Amino acid sequence: MQTPAVMLSFPEDGSRGKLMKRPLEASAEGRGRIVGITDGVFAIALTLIVLEIRVPAHETVHSEHDLLVAIAALAPRFLTYALSFLTLTIFWFGQQAQHGLIAKSDRRLATLNLCFLAFIALLPFSTDLLADFLEFRTAVLVYWLNLLMLGVTLFASWRYAEKNGFVAEDVDAETKRTVYLRIVKAQILWAIGALLCLVTPLLSVGFILVVQLIYATALRGSLLRKVIG
Template sequence: MATLYNAIQGRSLERMAALSDGIFAVAMTLLVLDIHIPSAEAVHSEAELCRALAAMAPQWIAYLMSFLTLGIFWAGQQTQLNHIREGSRDLTWIHLGFLFTITMLPLSTRLLAEFMTYRTALLLYWLNILLPGAMLYWSWTHVIRQALIKDETTVEVRGAICRRVLIAQSLYAFGALLCVVSNYASIGFIVLVQLNYAIAPRFGKRLG
């Protein structure tokens, strides 16, 4: 009986997509809710307000990074789901693990915003990018091994999805290593990688 139940569990990709959409929406909302605006008691002039807003730069940078990160991973997961024929128990739990890492991003974002000059905060943030990437790669290799991919998905598409994850994670890792030189150089490189994958123009040769 347990074997039969495991065989029929987690077949609905629609329910997984719906759950994912909800979690991503909540995570994106928490990012902006965690931005702390200047206190009215501490601002008494236009100049003080401008200085207070400028002091919020780490929060805005961390918010931009994380919103882009969530958008990229949401698009990556949806791309995979669009090419999967049916779900399975194991695939469901792999994606639940992926969503677990997504729920942690608002926390690592806040940590980075508060301690942007500390390597530990930056490396923990990078780890929060590495883990969902690893889960997506695991998901895709799993569906290939288990023949859960739609018949019309070509070999080129299968390879493109794998390369997308591997190249992106390699670039993120290089960006994280730049913290040896400067945290700001590291953050700047990671943002450029994210912009490349999110909104780069559709011409020329792009990374991945």
């Protein structure tokens, strides 16, 4: 029995290329998909870090004093929550600034962004570890390594976009340089903070928190005002 042939026909107006777009070809649609998944991952990470702050068990609280003691015992978790909330805020604004300056994306840039998001998704773990072992240098170093990899992947994304002409044409050289400097300066300060754990881990965390506060209050600087209003 002869199998019937299946005939495929394509339009003769050249639209076949539009239907069969190469996966590595840069496009504005690719950039839009990256923006969408980025917001989702950040939202989940923000939710997970606050879920680590648990209400004291009712059976352990029998008076006002007991409740105050139980709340005070949560201080390390509130500290690391504030630290990670500021971290996520800074990197979200940084990522949004980059998205506002990049006109299109391809698969390689999307992969770099997914690597960045992988370390965003890891932040609840490093935050929980730091909260449970605030007095240990290893916990501080793990948290710092998380910050370092976030900076490395964000830097690599911007470098790739600029090198391959994905940055919008109206973005000037000063703005491009500012993006690099913001990432590098933050990483230098966080590295200094990590080194302070050799003195005491709490001093290290306090220094990193101050850096986060400085960056968070500077989010409305000239670069972000240009991009997000």
